[in-house]
Amino acid sequence: MNTSASxxxxxLLPVSATRSLLLQLAAGAALGLVVxxxxxxxxxxLAHNAAHDVRHVTVKPCH
Amino acid sequence: MIFQRxxxxxxxxxxxxxxxxSGVQQWQAVPIVHAAEVYEGQKAEAPDALATPAATMxxxxxxxxxxxxxxxxxxxxxxxADGVExxxxxxxxxxLHAFSMALLVYAVMGVCLWRGTVMRSLPLGLLVAAAxxxxxxxxxxxGLHAEIPGMDAARLGSRQGWWMLAAGSAALACVSLxxxxxxxxxAAAAAWLALPxxxxxxxxxxxxxxxxxxxxxxxxxxxxxxxxxxxxxxxxSFWVSMGMVCGAAFQRWLRPVMEAxxxxxxxxxxxxxxVNP
Numbered sequence: 001m002n003t004s005a006s007x008x009x010x011x012l013l014p015v016s017a018t019r020s021l022l023l024q025l026a027a028g029a030a031l032g033l034v035v036x037x038x039x040x041x042x043x044x045x046l047a048h049n050a051a052h053d054v055r056h057v058t059v060k061p062c063h
Numbered sequence: 064m065i066f067q068r069x070x071x072x073x074x075x076x077x078x079x080x081x082x083x084x085s086g087v088q089q090w091q092a093v094p095i096v097h098a099a100e101v102y103e104g105q106k107a108e109a110p111d112a113l114a115t116p117a118a119t120m121x122x123x124x125x126x127x128x129x130x131x132x133x134x135x136x137x138x139x140x141x142x143x144a145d146g147v148e149x150x151x152x153x154x155x156x157x158x159l160h161a162f163s164m165a166l167l168v169y170a171v172m173g174v175c176l177w178r179g180t181v182m183r184s185l186p187l188g189l190l191v192a193a194a195x196x197x198x199x200x201x202x203x204x205x206g207l208h209a210e211i212p213g214m215d216a217a218r219l220g221s222r223q224g225w226w227m228l229a230a231g232s233a234a235l236a237c238v239s240l241x242x243x244x245x246x247x248x249x250a251a252a253a254a255w256l257a258l259p260x261x262x263x264x265x266x267x268x269x270x271x272x273x274x275x276x277x278x279x280x281x282x283x284x285x286x287x288x289x290x291x292x293x294x295x296x297x298x299x300s301f302w303v304s305m306g307m308v309c310g311a312a313f314q315r316w317l318r319p320v321m322e323a324x325x326x327x328x329x330x331x332x333x334x335x336x337x338v339n340p
Binding site: 015017018020021022024025026027028029031032033034035036038039040041043045046049050051052053054055056057058059060061062063 | 173174
């Protein structure tokens with residue numbers, strides 16, 4: 001019984017590890033989009049004034 | 064944990080690419096923004112009702128009126144003082160911008176690896192960067208050209224929405240080309256590329272420089288043309304350096320861990336399919 005249990009768990013782990021890899025890539029991409037929104041699109045005057053020149057130079061709608 | 068590695072590798076790429084971009088921008092494009100701001104202070108109210116809320120916003124600048132750099136008529140809002148402080152915040156914004164793009168590049172490279180690409184990291188990074196340039200610069204810029212301060216334009220929210228539509232559509236066109244099989248993937252990519260232009264970029268019907276005198280208009284038109292070229296070269300340099308740095312960093316810190324994870328799972332997954340067809 002122990003043998004079958006120990007042979008079953010490694011078979012499941014790597015597949016869930018692949019799923020975890022994809023989830024972590026998705027989380028990284030999501031964080032990237034959030035940061036991009038803050039730098040390039042957030043309408044807060046503070047964010048806009050701090051990133052003003054970068055918004056113009058990276059061709060984002062600014063004013 | 065791969066996520067931590069993603070963050071650190073993105074920070075390294077962001078510091079390198081963002082810092083170089085800040086330097087090149089100071090030389091290539093920021094002087095054009097500053098020059099346009101000098102004229103911006105001379106702007107009269109828009110002459111007709113076609114002007115939008117964005118167009119009629121008071122837009123006060125350091126060089127013209129006050130010692131601060133205010134936007135959107137929010138005279139009380141903090142803004143960096145011209146000189147070192149403004150350049151420092153531009154550097155911070157450049158690094159954050161590069162950080163966001165590096166995270167997206169790594170994520171796409173990781174998915175390519177998961178799908179079984181045999182490309183080496185550097186060419187893969189450059190290929191993903193080319194898709195990034197198309198999606199985040201070229202395609203949106205075809206509909207909404209680079210703007211210098213002082214130009215009237217359609218409402219900000221509608222322009223931002225169209226920018227996101229154009230970038231998202233171009234990204235999906237790249238996904239269609241990379242992910243689909245058969246000849247019709249070209250048709251799918253073409254349809255995605257066409258979508259934002261079928262919708263149409265928001266523009267005002269009046270002259271964007273209508274509020275300026277003749278001489279200022281001529282100067283601003285010249286600055287506007289210079290700015291379009293400057294931003295084109297800057298975007299190319301940004302994405303080429305991003306592709307190279309991300310390719311090298313991916314090879315160094317991310318690919319070995321990701322490949323180990325994928326390799327461990329692949330034979331077992333196929334064995335599972337054989338047992339349970």
